[in-house]
Amino acid sequence: MTFSAQTRKSTIEQLKKQTLDLLIIGGGITGAGLALQGAARGSQVGLVEMQDFAGGTSSRSTKLVHGGLRYLKKFEVELVADVAKERAVIARNAPHIVQPDYMLMPVYDEPGASFNTFSAEVALHLYDYLAEVDETWRHYLTEKAEVMEDEPSLKAENLLAGGYYLDYINDDARLTIETVKKAHESGAWLANYVKAVGFVYDDKGQIKGIKAMDTLSDESFDIKASVVVNATGPWSDELRKKQRDENEKKMYPTKGVHFVVDHEKLPVKRAIYTDTGLGDNRMIFVIPRGNKTYFGTTDTPFEGPYEDPEITQEDIDYLLKAVNHRFNVADLSLADIESSWAGLRPLIRDEDNSDPSGISRGHEVFLSDDGLITIAGGKLTDYRGMAEDTFTLIDQQWQKEGISYPAKDTKEIRLSGGDVEGTVPDFISAKRARGVFLGLDEAEADYLADWYGSNIDKVYDLADKAKAMDIPLLDALQLAYGLAYEMVMTPEDFFGRRTDSLLFNIDKLERLKRPVLLYMESELGWSRQERESWSSHLTEQVAAKKLVHLKNNK
Incomplete structure (x- = not known):
């Protein structure tokens, strides 16, 4: 199932037209997990993210799914028990x-x-x-x-x-995008670069949607929903400030x-x-x-x-x-x-507690007087548990609206790319020959099979398109797949979150930047001015990642 710029366009049209059962604000791992659980239960669920999926905390962690060994020193045994067991569940599904x-x-x-x-x-x-x-x-x-x-x-x-x-x-960003894609496959409507700029209220003063803005086109529109969840992580307080009577600070x-x-x-x-x-x-x-x-x-x-x-x-x-x-x-x-x-x-x-390292990594779900549900805190490893706890409150709110859906345990849902049979090394070995046949060397073929899992054949199906680009084949395959199946909308989406080049292979951006942007211009319908603007933005991001401003001061 494609998940592209065209998907995004049609998704926004759908979000404008209907009243959702559930609208999630925030496209990090917490929001993605909520969207998957809502879609798996059969509800009409939408999700909007003001940046790219995983654009915030969910691409900036230590890139581990770990149980929090050090929290045992603070006797947070229940937290460690919950998240440590969850590691194996995530590993099985992805x-x-x-x-x-x-x-x-x-x-x-x-x-x-x-x-x-x-x-x-x-x-x-x-x-x-x-x-x-x-x-x-x-x-x-x-x-x-x-x-x-x-x-x-x-x-x-x-x-x-x-x-x-x-x-x-x-890989935190990869885990998030595969969760987003699985939610999409399950029926959720998800769009990046759509910002919640305000709330829609009913005549009883209850939140029943958001005032949204497409940050790529500046178009404004309303999205209506029976229940709205704030899953914006560090931005939770910033979003809650948009409520009529909410000023309490919850986040640190x-x-x-x-x-x-x-x-x-x-x-x-x-x-x-x-x-x-x-x-x-x-x-x-x-x-x-x-x-x-x-x-x-x-x-x-x-x-x-x-x-x-x-x-x-x-x-x-x-x-x-x-x-x-x-x-x-x-x-x-x-x-x-x-x-x-x-x-x-x-x-x-x-x-x-004024010591950041001493503050609990547990999560909290709370309901505002105007009906907004906020899920805050927590660890990446516990994203499924956070979704389950949030749905306890969502179900209570749905019940008031006469909405009900059967429970669904996402513990058994493989994420996109996760349908790997046998061991991962055996899977990679089995997929190697096709990659080599298409023109990759063995290391490149193994890397792609490891990165995309059971989606690797969809990647290789785009070989003709990739070979037409003036880009090395491995990168061209990733770009073609990202545009068709992973809603790549900007150069940073591709280099920073659909691949890990911006972090772990940053020097290759110098040779890839121009051909990638030219191809994205043709695929996404950018003007030359837009391409030049995105090029400048990417240059700034590369300089920031390389700490150029601090190195120049030495």
């Missing part, structure tokens, strides 16, 4: 995106250490128990010598042991920053979760990805424009100091950072 691996947690004897050898063993045992991890993936502890043999880049001083435990590698957004370097600069073999060693009671992730390594994250209160949180020199100094302290091969500087990203955690304000 095996091409979410894949299990052992993560290493080094244990150091130093002031402020999160764990000693004994408490690490206890925590990892409890973590496995709460997650119901089977014997194949049970944690194990090794002595210092074995840790250093496995990860010689770590500093050996004060190292006691290493705990190896199950967690899941993920904090900023998380990540940096990308060449893998040779930080040659870790596996994902590592380690104390910073800076005496600040914080931990950081260091994760290999292809020929790059990325690391983060910070956790600082944020005020400013939410769309693109600014990375500061303070962020850079902190993370470089932490990595250089912990790894003996690292002598990283600002010049080594190839790309970067900053995202906002949608934390719920806690008046009794």
